[in-house]
Amino acid sequence: MAEEEPKPLNYIPEIILKKRKNNEQWAIRRKQQLEQRVKKLKSDNFSIKKPEQFIREFRDREMDLVQMKSRKKQHKRRRVMPGSKLLFVIRIGGKNDMHPETRKILHSLRLRRIFNGVFLKANEGVMEILHKVEPYVTYGYPNVKSIRDLIYKKGVGKLDKQRVPLTDNNIVEQALGEHNIICLDDVVNEITTVGKHFKEVTHFLCPFALNKPEKALQGKKRRYKDGGDSGNREDEINELLSKMN
Numbered sequence: 001m002a003e004e005e006p007k008p009l010n011y012i013p014e015i016i017l018k019k020r021k022n023n024e025q026w027a028i029r030r031k032q033q034l035e036q037r038v039k040k041l042k043s044d045n046f047s048i049k050k051p052e053q054f055i056r057e058f059r060d061r062e063m064d065l066v067q068m069k070s071r072k073k074q075h076k077r078r079r080v081m082p083g084s085k086l087l088f089v090i091r092i093g094g095k096n097d098m099h100p101e102t103r104k105i106l107h108s109l110r111l112r113r114i115f116n117g118v119f120l121k122a123n124e125g126v127m128e129i130l131h132k133v134e135p136y137v138t139y140g141y142p143n144v145k146s147i148r149d150l151i152y153k154k155g156v157g158k159l160d161k162q163r164v165p166l167t168d169n170n171i172v173e174q175a176l177g178e179h180n181i182i183c184l185d186d187v188v189n190e191i192t193t194v195g196k197h198f199k200e201v202t203h204f205l206c207p208f209a210l211n212k213p214e215k216a217l218q219g220k221k222r223r224y225k226d227g228g229d230s231g232n233r234e235d236e237i238n239e240l241l242s243k244m245n
Contacts (some may be wrong), residue, residue, distance in 0.1 A: 020183040084141035094136040136222035140237025213243040
């Protein structure tokens with residue numbers, strides 16, 4: 001009998017292999033985050049704050065509110081608009097010393113956790129909001145490479161109220177096909193150009209869960225141009241993103 005010829009192996013594109021690897025890493029990180037959260041909740045239940053700690057946190061929160069109002073007045077006097085239509089904003093701090101109003105604003109931007117990032121369209125209203133919470137965020141002008149890397153490596157969408165890693169163009173087409181956006185490249189293009197369906201695309205994308213960068217953020221609330229971490233980094237946001245992606 002003649003030997004059967006071996007069947008040819010199915011070719012899997014490199015980009016699919018990379019996406020699978022990223023999904024595995026994302027699942028591991030999510031599991032670790034959940035484990036850490038459970039561990040922290042358990043430890044918090046057994047920790048008792050001293051009265052002076054409550055007083056200090058209350059004073060810090062009230063000072064945060066005063067400083068927020070001051071920054072709002074400064075912004076109205078200056079009204080400086082950024083040099084780009086597109087911003088990428090990263091939450092870099094905030095917890096016990098944060099006033100509830102600050103937390104509410106960050107949540108409205110979908111920045112519920114430290115090292116979450118979102119794309120925003122730059123306008124006067126957005127800049128006023130960012131100035132209010134400036135000590136807790138850093139932002140700048142992402143280039144095409146940064147946008148592409150974020151979407152292909154970290155992209156997660158919300159489909160039928162479920163978080164879905166962007167491993168398949170069919171997911172994009174199901175969510176955004178009515179706007180003629182049917183693949184990841186279309187998503188990248190709509191974000192890059194701040195197109196007419198920018199709002200729909202950014203609402204489909206979940207906030208990006210970025211990695212903590214080594215030595216890039218020191219927890220300084222001063223503005224970046226003054227030697228701190230917060231505020232507008234302009235084009236230098238791309239260097240930070242390369243360390244967090």
